[in-house]
Amino acid sequence: xxxxxxxxxxxxxxxxxxxxxxxxxxxxxxxxxxxxxxxxxxxxxxxxxxxxxxxxxxxxxxxxxxxxxxxxxxxxxxxxxxxxxxxxxxxxxxxxxxxxxxxxxxxxxxxxxxxxxxxxxxxxxxxxxxxxxxxxxxxxxxxxxxxxxxxxxxxxxxxxxxxxxxxxxxxxxxxxxxxxxxxxxxxxxxxxxxxxxxxxxxxxxxxxxxxxxxxxxxxxxxxxxxxxxxxxxxxxxxxxxxxxxxxxxxxxxxxxxxxxxxxxxxxxxxxxxxxxxxxxxxxxxxxxxxxxxxxxxxxxxxxxxxxxxxxxxxxxxxxxxxxxxxxxxxxxxxxxxxxxxxxxxxxxxxxxxxxxxxxxxxxxxxxxxxxxxxxxxxxxxxxxxxxxxxxxxxxxxxxxxxxxxxxxxxxxxxxxxxxxxxxxxxxxxxxxxxxxxxxxxxxxxxxxxxxxxxxxxxxxxxxxxxxxxxxxxxxxxxxxxxxxxxxxxxxxxxxxxxxxxxxxxxxxxxxxxxxxxxxxxxxxxxxxxxxxxxxxxxxxxxxxxxxxxxxxxxxxxxxxxxxxxxxxxxxxxxxxxxxxxxxxxxxxxxxxxxxxxxxxxxxxxxxxxxxxxxxxxxxxxxxxxxxxxxxxxxxxxxxxxxxxxxxxxxxxxxxxxxxxxxxxxxxxxxxxxxxxxxxxxxxxxxxxxxxxxxxxxxxxxxx
Numbered sequence: 026x027x028x029x030x031x032x033x034x035x036x037x038x039x040x041x042x043x044x045x046x047x048x049x050x051x052x053x054x055x056x057x058x059x060x061x062x063x064x065x066x067x068x069x070x071x072x073x074x075x076x077x078x079x080x081x082x083x084x085x086x087x088x089x090x091x092x093x094x095x096x097x098x099x100x101x102x103x104x105x106x107x108x109x110x111x112x113x114x115x116x117x118x119x120x121x122x123x124x125x126x127x128x129x130x131x132x133x134x135x136x137x138x139x140x141x142x143x144x145x146x147x148x149x150x151x152x153x154x155x156x157x158x159x160x161x162x163x164x165x166x167x168x169x170x171x172x173x174x175x176x177x178x179x180x181x182x183x184x185x186x187x188x189x190x191x192x193x194x195x196x197x198x199x200x201x202x203x204x205x206x207x208x209x210x211x212x213x214x215x216x217x218x219x220x221x222x223x224x225x226x227x228x229x230x231x232x233x234x235x236x237x238x239x240x241x242x243x244x245x246x247x248x249x250x251x252x253x254x255x256x257x258x259x260x261x262x263x264x265x266x267x268x269x270x271x272x273x274x275x276x277x278x279x280x281x282x283x284x285x286x287x288x289x290x291x292x293x294x295x296x297x298x299x300x301x302x303x304x305x306x307x308x309x310x311x312x313x314x315x316x317x318x319x320x321x322x323x324x325x326x327x328x329x330x331x332x333x334x335x336x337x338x339x340x341x342x343x344x345x346x347x348x349x350x351x352x353x354x355x356x357x358x359x360x361x362x363x364x365x366x367x368x369x370x371x372x373x374x375x376x377x378x379x380x381x382x383x384x385x386x387x388x389x390x391x392x393x394x395x396x397x398x399x400x401x402x403x404x405x406x407x408x409x410x411x412x413x414x415x416x417x418x419x420x421x422x423x424x425x426x427x428x429x430x431x432x433x434x435x436x437x438x439x440x441x442x443x444x445x446x447x448x449x450x451x452x453x454x455x456x457x458x459x460x461x462x463x464x465x466x467x468x469x470x471x472x473x474x475x476x477x478x479x480x481x482x483x484x485x486x487x488x489x490x491x492x493x494x495x496x497x498x499x500x501x502x503x504x505x506x507x508x509x510x511x512x513x514x515x516x517x518x519x520x521x522x523x524x525x526x527x528x529x530x531x532x533x534x535x536x537x538x539x540x541x542x543x544x545x546x547x548x549x550x551x552x553x554x555x556x557x558x559x560x561x562x563x564x565x566x567x568x569x570x571x572x573x574x575x576x577x578x579x580x581x582x583x584x585x586x587x588x589x590x591x592x593x594x595x596x597x598x599x600x601x602x603x604x605x606x607x608x609x610x611x612x613x614x615x616x617x618x619x620x621x622x623x624x625x626x627x628x629x630x631x632x633x634x635x636x637x638x639x640x641x642x643x644x645x646x647x648x649x650x651x652x653x654x655x656x657x658x659x660x661x662x663x664x665x666x667x668x669x670x671x672x673x674x675x676x677x678x679x680x681x682x683x684x685x686x687x688x689x690x691x692x693x694x695x696x697x698x699x700x701x702x703x704x705x706x707x708x709x710x711x712x713x714x715x716x717x718x719x720x721x722x723x724x725x726x727x728x
Contacts, residue, residue, distance in 0.1 A: 069101070
């Protein structure tokens, strides 16, 4: 920053020189000879910048910003010499005027976090209340946070975006802490970004192309006051869907999350993923914050400009609650819109992130009064932003107020969606419900009924059977109802509509036939997922049959319910092998990953039943066969699904004389015969018919 931008020296406090600064760079920007601070507030009438030294409870200096010199438009700014990286800072903001008092929540006694802070102090140890010097004898049950001035110096080497085409992606959803926190993980730094790095060889061997991380932006895990009714232990906010800072990676997910170390450790993790050919997608939460409703705490936005950052009632000032979490971010206000885009750009430019999954993304399409917009400015701007041009954009296309936009989410040809219809229809078919065949045809081909008319392609459908929200794959075949008592809400939380089936016994059992059927059903789900057009996504631990013991809303369970038990990789090695080989199979066949609904002229899809060319579309049908023809020089793949409770004899399509059907998958067979590796497919003795066992699926390939 040159002298002209910094302005003339206004005053000096101790060793700190105070200049006008510039409004051009929001946040705390480390310059060659000092730090520039800039923060937006339209309605604050006085602002104080509070500087702290690391480890010191009381402020080093309070700098009152003079609106005559330190304010441009609605941006308050100042440049300081004499402070450096690792210094802490906050703001105090106030308003004397009583005009529109019902909208404002200014309190100049509250220290406010910078919305653009790149790191926070005060919670570097997970699940521990940070005790500042002088607080040891005080009854404090929450963390005192400060914004940190971060030195953004990291050697990325030759790291660059992988830009894996979305149609070729295979997404693995995981929780940073839960992935390696279990003692069985064997990593040296469990529960951290560095811990995940130690598991990259496993993920590379599994074959996934991207990890989708549950929220890593700073949140307060200690904000819950509920207890586990069975053991009296305090429940924590484990998932992290309660953000307090959008730009800052969570400090307690770092092995050393002090003095901004979390930023460097996060970058190192991303760099290692890219070296392994794996992209990193972030689950981002812009629809609400942890500040809740009028009874909630104030971390930042409430005290900076409540009426700008949140959608509030124009008469009472009450918060609109489309998120189910007490407030709704005013995403389409121009200032908030700018902040969200700036945040996405930061994660892409500085943290090298490859994509984003937007939690309750339908809220991002609501207007400043809460109405549903036909062409939401924020969504269009994200879709058209040149810096985000190659970034994957995935919407959870619904919100907590009943708005459901799967297939109709405003997209500009850019936005993909979590396909909730795929999840629901596939679950219902595999459990054995009637009348699902017509819907299943749509889901297997990328859901053209949802996406083709809107100008999108099969890869805009993110297909999944399970995610963090709901049953794991093992629990989906082991429980008919949720078992959420340990969540401390008397089992009132979590969905009651799980479309699950326990295979004849609720929960764990030693019954051989039940367990055998459960394993088969898990493989049935995986096969349909990986055989479907679109982008497959599955939950970390599904490939090893991880169980949450019937808990379908484990957001508050920081324990063995949510931690991946790595001993299961050996116990269920056959299932791990099934996932690994099926991912390998999918990758080698372009016909499973079409880039368009129109086809390329050489491949085709036809539908069949127990007889060729006679798909059974009646309401009682539980069978379907799908022939994908790869053309004269390609492979044909025949996929048979029998969700009926008896073995059925299926006719097979005729092949040219020089080709024969080979078995790739038969989920009724025991490992290792349930799936064959590339080049080891088993030629069928009988080329005209195949007896497909009850509740099983079959995949054949022509060779």
